[in-house]
Amino acid sequence: MSEKVAIVGSGLIGQFWAMIFASGGFRVSIYDIDTEQVSRALALIQEKLERYEKQGCLRGSTTATQQAQLISGHTDLAECLTGAVYIQECVPESVDLKTKVFLQLDPLLSDDVVAASSSSCLGPSQFASAMKHRDRVVVAHPVNPPYFIPLVEIVPGPWTADDVLTKTRTLMEKVGQSPVTLKKEVPGFALNRIQYAIINECWNMYKDGILSSEDIDKVMKDGMGPRYAFIGPLETMHLNADGIVDYCKRYADGAYSVCQTMKPPPIQYDVPTAEKVQAEFASSIPVDKIPERRQWRDDRLAALATLKRQR
Numbered sequence: 001m002s003e004k005v006a007i008v009g010s011g012l013i014g015q016f017w018a019m020i021f022a023s024g025g026f027r028v029s030i031y032d033i034d035t036e037q038v039s040r041a042l043a044l045i046q047e048k049l050e051r052y053e054k055q056g057c058l059r060g061s062t063t064a065t066q067q068a069q070l071i072s073g074h075t076d077l078a079e080c081l082t083g084a085v086y087i088q089e090c091v092p093e094s095v096d097l098k099t100k101v102f103l104q105l106d107p108l109l110s111d112d113v114v115a116a117s118s119s120s121c122l123g124p125s126q127f128a129s130a131m132k133h134r135d136r137v138v139v140a141h142p143v144n145p146p147y148f149i150p151l152v153e154i155v156p157g158p159w160t161a162d163d164v165l166t167k168t169r170t171l172m173e174k175v176g177q178s179p180v181t182l183k184k185e186v187p188g189f190a191l192n193r194i195q196y197a198i199i200n201e202c203w204n205m206y207k208d209g210i211l212s213s214e215d216i217d218k219v220m221k222d223g224m225g226p227r228y229a230f231i232g233p234l235e236t237m238h239l240n241a242d243g244i245v246d247y248c249k250r251y252a253d254g255a256y257s258v259c260q261t262m263k264p265p266p267i268q269y270d271v272p273t274a275e276k277v278q279a280e281f282a283s284s285i286p287v288d289k290i291p292e293r294r295q296w297r298d299d300r301l302a303a304l305a306t307l308k309r310q311r
């Protein structure tokens, strides 16, 4: 029989994790404090698996029906966790709630299980410090929608055992995610630190009247984005000269003088500027059309994920 993974919290991210683990052949048990949510989550998972199968973007080598059969719902936490080799917590982002949930998990953990949190910005030191089994806790932060964006940031707390990091990384690779392991907990992990650096510069260029909001987004989606879907910024440096050493010799002075004209962080994303940008989005993406636009984004990301799997 295949190994079992437990999901605690069956909202948007919990459902995606369940589908990802089932696509890799794992048995998946889902728990939620809201008992009706468990049935809703199972129905939504079934619906998504069938839709992705029809669209040709179902992951794994088994059918939607076979994958759905691997997923079961539970209203009892201990029952959900029994026999699980890995637990993925997916409750809302709140220090108090995560602390409470991990303290509930604590007496149910064994010495070799991994208890991972999906937290977007809380590190293990912020919610696991009072646990007896805090060495078994790690953050495994997905990117929405994780079914089509494979990056997972693995973030240790000060006490996380080394085997927890290696087991999490191996598991993520096994189910087709793309893990990176931070050597220590830092605010924003890796993705948001890079994302905020980009947003900061975009915000400043907009406020300084250098580019319209439409043109700022175009710089990313039609300029840097296509390249970055396949190679990262360091490889970009490497390929844009005869190696990264040559790049630094050729371009470091120029880059340094441009960077000196940048404003120092941190900047505040102020509401008046946000209102101006939102007004510019009014005809293309009015606020009441955001759900349709999200669906369009996810469909495009699904197509890109399929393309990237071909390499």
Ligand code: NAD
Pocket: 008, 009, 010, 011, 012, 013, 014, 031, 032, 033, 034, 037, 089, 090, 091, 092, 093, 094, 097, 101, 118, 119, 120, 121, 141, 142, 143, 144
């Ligand atoms: P969500 O609100 O969609 O789902 C949370 C679920 O947790 C709900 O079903 C809720 O009933 C359940 N829950 C609440 N308290 C609980 C408890 N004590 N025990 C068990 N279940 C409980 O939230 P989400 O968007 O799925 O986010 C979950 C986590 O994933 C958060 O930490 C979030 O920061 C992180 N995350 C979210 C995204 C995203 O884009 N939504 C991306 C990456 C990471």
